[in-house]
Every structure is written in C-alpha cells, then in structure tokens.
Amino acid sequence: MSDEQPKDHFKTADGVRFAGSHLIIDMWDAHHLDEPDVLRQALLDAVDRSGATLLHIHLHRFTPYGGVSGVAVLAESHISVHTWPERGYAAFDVFMCGDADPGKAAEVLAAALSPGRIEISTHRRGVMQAQ
Amino acid sequence: MSDEQPKDHFKTADGVRFAGSHLIIDMWDAHHLDEPDVLRQALLDAVDRSGATLLHIHLHRFTPYGGVSGVAVLAESHISVHTWPERGYAAFDVFMCGDADPGKAAEVLAAALSPGRIEISTHRRGVMQAQ
Numbered sequence: 001m002s003d004e005q006p007k008d009h010f011k012t013a014d015g016v017r018f019a020g021s022h023l024i025i026d027m028w029d030a031h032h033l034d035e036p037d038v039l040r041q042a043l044l045d046a047v048d049r050s051g052a053t054l055l056h057i058h059l060h061r062f063t064p065y066g067g068v069s070g071v072a073v074l075a076e077s078h079i080s081v082h083t084w085p086e087r088g089y090a091a092f093d094v095f096m097c098g099d100a101d102p103g104k105a106a107e108v109l110a111a112a113l114s115p116g117r118i119e120i121s122t123h124r125r126g127v128m129q130a131q
Numbered sequence: 132m133s134d135e136q137p138k139d140h141f142k143t144a145d146g147v148r149f150a151g152s153h154l155i156i157d158m159w160d161a162h163h164l165d166e167p168d169v170l171r172q173a174l175l176d177a178v179d180r181s182g183a184t185l186l187h188i189h190l191h192r193f194t195p196y197g198g199v200s201g202v203a204v205l206a207e208s209h210i211s212v213h214t215w216p217e218r219g220y221a222a223f224d225v226f227m228c229g230d231a232d233p234g235k236a237a238e239v240l241a242a243a244l245s246p247g248r249i250e251i252s253t254h255r256r257g258v259m260q261a262q
Binding site: 010019022024026055056058060062069070071073074075077078080082084087089091093095097121123125126127128 | 141150153155157186187189191193200201202204205206208209211213215218220222224226228252254256257258259
C-alpha cells in the first residue's frame with residue numbers, strides 16, 4: 001500500500017539540506033485540556049490538514065487528577081500532546097518530514113484549543129553538514 | 132494503581148518554574164537504525180534508567196525501504212525515535228516532567244546506537260511567567 005512508504009526524503013531550503021521541521025508549541029490559557037475526544041480529533045484534523053499520513057494514534061487520560069498525554073505516529077514523523085488542565089497549559093510537538101506542512105498542523109491545534117497565549121519554536125532536524 | 136498517576140508536577144530550577152525538560156537529539160553515523168527490536172529495547176532501557184513510567188509503546192518499521200518510527204508514551208511525557216538508515220541518521224526527542232531524568236535516557240540511547248556524532252539541545256517546556 002502506497003501509504004506504507006516512508007515520506008522521509010530530505011529537503012533543501014536556503015541551501016541547507018535537512019530531514020524535516022520540528023515545532024515545539026506551548027499553549028497557555030488553553031481549552032479542552034481534559035477532553036481526550038476533543039484532543040484526538042484535533043490531532044486527526046492536524047494530520048489531515050498538514051497533508052501527513054497517520055500510522056498510529058494513542059491517547060491516555062490520567063485519573064483521577066486529569067490531563068491527557070497522546071501521540072500520533074506519522075509516515076512523516078509524529079505529533080505529541082501533553083496537557084496540565086490545572087494550569088491551563090498544553091505542550092505539543094509537531095515533527096514532519098517530506099512534503100507535509102507542520103505549520104498547518106499548528107494552526108489546526110491552536111484553533112482547537114483557543115489558547116490565550118501560544119509560543120512556537122521551530123527546529124530543523126537532521127541538518128546535513130556541508131561536504 | 133499508583134503508576135497511573137500523572138507525575139507532572141512543575142519544578143523549579145534557577146528560580147524558574149516550568150513543566151519539564153525536552154531534549155532534541157540528532158545522531159549521525161548511528162547503528163541499528165533498521166532494527167525495531169533493538170530500538171524498542173533502547174527505548175525501554177531509557178525509560179527505566181531515567182526513572183520514568185511507561186504507559187504505551189509503539190514502533191513501526193517502514194517497508195520495503197526500511198527505517199523505523201516509534202514512540203514511548205510515559206506518565207512523565209514521551210520519547211520518540213525516527214530513523215533514516217540510508218543516511219545513518221536518527222532523530223530522538225525526550226520530554227520528561229517531574230523527577231524523571233531525561234539526561235539518563237539520552238545516555239542510554241547513545242550507548243545503544245553508538246553514533247559517530249551526536250547533537251543535543253535542551254528546552255524547558257511550560258516556563259511560567261513571573262507574576
């Protein structure tokens with residue numbers, strides 16, 4: 001099945017060859033932090049909108065104090081989420097290789113959780129050294 | 132079951148209060164990149180040595196071209212791995228809250244893959260703003 005193929009071809013931007021982009025996303029004053037169904041749908045929508053391919057998804061809700069940890073494993077790498085409802089805080093990371101667009105995923109996640117404040121840092125992973 | 136509890140208490144270092152540390156680890160000239168059993172054991176050993184609690188583990192091997200994507204979901208957050216055997220490259224991230232020690236996990240992963248070169252950057256996640 002073609003979806004089984006790794007979409008992991010290195011890409012080139014600004015003359016730099018690298019594996020993919022990794023977004024570290026912190027959200028504060030965010031909503032739905034203790035609702036695994038909402039978070040699952042947000043991950044699925046983020047995968048879809050970014051053009052990525054889902055291989056596996058797993059979410060865990062902590063009891064009795066609440067909070068969710070979850071991950072979507074992708075042909076292009078992964079999206080993870082960890083939430084602290086008591087602090088209004090959610091930690092996401094979105095790592096995508098190939099043609100998938102992690103920025104689109106970030107937009108979907110932010111729309112789903114409506115945070116009062118969001119911080120995103122972007123890291124190029126697997127940057128090849130010049131020969 | 133006590134292991135079910137979230138070990139996600141924020142901590143304080145250098146006067147800063149934050150959720151946990153997130154290590155972004157790039158390995159080059161690494162070994163065992165197309166061996167899911169070795170990588171699974173490396174993740175399990177890393178979880179154990181760091182003092183973390185495993186909730187869920189999943190690894191996927193890409194066929195026919197090789198490479199592995201996997202994740203361990205923890206009570207303290209997660210460890211992920213993505214490998215490109217054809218380039219000798221592995222991308223890990225280790226995000227741990229509470230008392231778990233992500234540096235120990237990084238040591239275990241490096242010992243398991245014996246990379247020729249390793250780059251680690253550390254990010255504090257969920258840094259609280261001063262009141």
